[in-house]
Amino acid sequence: MSDLTPTAQLSAAGVSIWLDDLSRERLNSGSLQKLIEEKNVVGVTTNPSIFQAAISNGGPYSEQVSELARRDADVETAVFEITTQDVANACDLFAPIAEASKGVDGRVSIEVDPRKAWDTEGTIAEAKRLHEKVGKSNVHIKIPATLEGLEAITETLAAGISVNVTLIFSLERYRAVINAFLLGIEKAKENGHDLSQIHSVASFFVSRVDTEIDKRLTALAEKGERSDEANALKGKAGVANARLAYQIYQEQFGSERWKLLAEAGALPQRPLWASTGVKDPAYPDTLYVTELVAPNVVNTMPEKTLDATFDHAVVTGDTVTAHYDESNAVLNALEGLGVHYDDVVALLEKEGLEKFVTSWNELLEDVQQTLNSAKEA
Template structure:
């Protein structure tokens, strides 16, 4: 055993990324503690995180004032504020990126969620974000919608590293891996150095339990109640089996021989929502080599305080994981319907958070320069 649970995770092959970013964190030097004491080697963001960060306000006052004086639109202001934070975080994690040959030290920024059903718009926004951040360790987050899949391939084909987000189903995860490999094949044809392209596939965990456990309670039988709190981990474990299978194919081996890096599974939504479940469930239960676990700080601190890490809690669990998902069908719960609903709701939540972010920035711009004409909120 190593010196702490987070060090044990690192030793087991799990990269710890923080699911949070704010200018306050950047300016305070708080990341230094997380890097040195909590083994954090990356950061993920989403519209909800930026909306929460902007509500604090003080750290953004100077930039918002400058943007207001320059007459920036709300959409441009949000774009400049978020990309500034991500670029600064990329600099903080540059050493980790160098040490891991680009696998870690990554900071993710998401395309406008309003574009999630617009393939061409997503690609254009991914390129715009990448060009603005101007850091080799940035990841552009693209949702794994049907329209997002070709956008993922096209973005990778342009040599841009991608974090594929909002994955709930095993079928969709297979599609994501296919889109990833297609993108690398096209990138190779386009003359890009595959060794410089990285990707993760963000598989959402706790939201599945939240939705399914409510359905199990509604069923109310002993058989149904016995399945509570198990679907999220089971689903992720079976996703890891797909990862092992797909990255052992001849198709992948040809890309790997050309210098490509495998797209690592990333466990997202790892904060436990049900107080009756262990608060480290989606960390301790999902330990295996070559994965990323992105945690909110509350979960990270719980792991550091009392997490018990065992090496590889995934690969021996496939039979039980299949039994769990089959058990859902046996009590009348449709896995396909649940994961589709979660994708739709996830996108709706991000769109709502984006609208909230635009509204907050609009109010801040108006306050900073009340004499100027207030622009209408626009989508990025």
């Protein structure tokens, strides 16, 4: 039996643990530093929902908001200043890890305004603006994997900017994301950038796939339509989908096209497992951690999942690459029951983007109210 903690075992198995959360409170209190020291956290991801939750609590942000109010800053400027400051400070905290890992880890992600997810040129401009404002070599700019986002991913990488591609649900879209990445690195090479300094991850969402598919399986079972088959497939689609994504990763980054870029110093775009908090309490709370262990991946976890992993996860090495046939069988069985994969992933992308836009609008409303209060004080 290993003397290592489960999170240390995960790291040893090739999984980089990133925290899916950031706030000024975490930075100021030292709690983030503690997670680095004790639970093997080597990076951070953020999204509009995370910032909305953090900033709506006020507290550590009140002084900066008051200063912005004195400067008569508009709400868009205020949100930009607040979020980029948190990310820049987190980048400083993770700088030693970034240096030790040659930039592979120690990354902090910040997402473009989600309202620009369908605007290619707007996303490219926002990505460059965020990158310049944060001003840290270990920042990742998050770009949603919409069809409009694919060209933005390519052009942002071509400018030498590291990218976290987010909201990937389908295997077909994941192939397109890898192609966009390869195009971007090819262009970056033409543009004279040092390819060894450009990093990227592709964030493949897991638990939301089970949530939607399980809902459809439950409806089938309640109708009495092949209920045993439907119930037997619950909780299996998310892991199967992610495992097949890793198979694509292995194929694409074993290609001749990739080898030419690798010889020029390029680094592969690592798969990142996102949405790894278990939504159904009937499932093990470490399901999307222990079943997705493979070399050269990232698992970004909410703190609840991180704590559960540290406390009792059983890490048994690679739980991905021996399961490709089984994973294909799961998706085929779902299709056979009338649970259509393409419908599910299209809905999940739509809902994911809507959720982020809603959170962003709520964030703008909260900050506007705080600015107004500060001006009246």
